[in-house]
Amino acid sequence: MPAIALCGSGPTVGLRAVRYARLADVTVPAVVAPEKPVVPTAGDIALDTGVPDGARTTPEPAGEPLANAERYDDLAAALAAHDVAAVDVSIPAASGPITTAADAGLPVLAPPPLATSPSALADLADRVATSGAWLQNGSLHRESRFYERLRKKVTNGAVGQVGVVRFARTIPGPRWGWNAWYVAPGDALVAAAHDLDVLRWTCGDIERVFARRGESDAYAHLHLLVQFRDGARGQVDVTVDADAARDRSAGRDTAGPDPRLTAEVSGDRGRIRLTDDDVAPVWRASDPGASDPDVPADDCYARLCRSFAAHCRTGERPESGFEGAAATTRTVLAARRSLEEGRPVVPEVIE
């Protein structure tokens, strides 16, 4: 029975707690977060099909998911107090907690970017290598059915040689829904990290990044132009409603913008394209968030939690581990350097 410590902000920890509570053999004895986590109301329906063994299918698991978990300000204190088998870090650039977990020899789930500077990333790499601990790349897109299908089609040659990949989105998204992993981040570059990870996953290594941004108190915008090693090009375009992002990060609902996403891969033999018109098979007038038939028992978060728990049980290393997350982190750091210096930057040589 894996005992998993959760480390993050209140809302991100709450999202994970609900999913882990649906895994019959997983416990969460400790939570490291600055405030008592807000556990979101799932509001889902009973599923009777398609949920793998080990996942509960009732609308709500009995009781409060974190009722038996103790809150800590510091991961080291949590690890000292509890017999923990693994650590789930749900906030980006958390090199401190990742290092603490790795030093303790524990498996870690963490999203890119893993660190805020090349030196911090290099230090993290040393610590992970020395400890022998493993890390699972916590990029939620890799658990999305859409991105998985997109990747399969592209890698199987469905569009031929890729010319331009374009992801454009407005965040934050709704409380729930297929795009729900953009609930929290207000930093456009951190949000773009998920897209960069999918780009790498789908089209291979990124050789060069150029970035620009515009910012204000209410809205911010970031765009990235990338070159892949095989010559394909990519564009990531993120617009942030900063007020809504701040509210969502604090666990408050706001009106915010409609979620918007265009994901497109154009090649010499075709194009794959998805927009928001393609993602909402359920419509409800009173609740724009109720547009996705996926439920917390089996959405992206649930699949990520389930995957991490399975790797913890078996000890089998995940397909995308530290190196995968680190490569995406280097791309994010290169984009940050490009923003600072106004020139294209090569992720591989960033120091």
Added chain:
Amino acid sequence: MTVRVGICSTAHTNAEVYGSLLSEMPEVDLVGISDENPGRGRQRAAAVGVPLLSRSALFDAADGVLVCSPTVDHEAIFEEAIGDDVAVLTEKPLATTVATARRIRDRASEAGLLAGMAYPIRFSRSMHWARAAYREGRLGDLVAVSAINRGRMPGGWFADPDLAGGGAVMDHTEHIVDTVHWLLDERVVEVYADLATRFHDIPVEDVNLLSMELERGAPFVLDGSWSTPDEDPFWGDATVELVGTDDAIAADTFGQRLSHVQESRARTTESVYWGADPNVGLLRDFVVAIQEHRQPRATLDTGVESVAVMEAAYESAERGEPVDVRY
């Protein structure tokens, strides 16, 4: 007053569209078509029921002409128009280089020629909504611009660097750059271009990704690639999104479309634009400009500015770094 209009060359795919629209305008007498390719010209002329004329005969017969030739021929055609004092509405780009574009503009200006650029997106109602929202202050200060203008690779002279001056950059940068200049009253000052040839076996670029900076510092990104598949149900797209400090607005020139599934052809779906045609506004402005002896809305100055941005894009791609635009 009926205005006598002709079409000078049908090398550009839009010549067919213009011919059809002009032939239906009651205030226009479509007097004829000239073409350096007589076979093509005869076909186009017959389609709208007008004679195929020599260029000099066309210029004698017309008050104004639409120039739809390969870009490299523009300067010579302008010289002839100046000689005959025939108004010109020219397809973009104005020229293959900034130096030539400036020379055309200066010669036309010295001669007092009535001349403008064929920038139909300025006449898109969606773009007018976006412009009004911005100018009335409803978006606040500008934070960023994000735009797309992709299309199918047109082939022919469009992909011949000697005739077109380049590829997707020359074909699919200008509409959006001009529209953004017009929407915001500020120009692009810096360009970083990521260009490549990935979709077609052609001697010019078909990937056209531009990251730009506007005069007041806002970023402006444009995908103007020839990336639309030939089998796509619609030819391409032209959208502009403005992000402000108070609100954001996205305008899609061709957003009003219907789908038509044709059972007679295996699994073929056509996407049909049914909104107000911006080309009608463009042509009407040209006709009214002739009637009122004023310049068309998009002057040759705007054409020079667009070519300056495109020239900067090629220089950026060559150097691998952002470059300043020299207007």
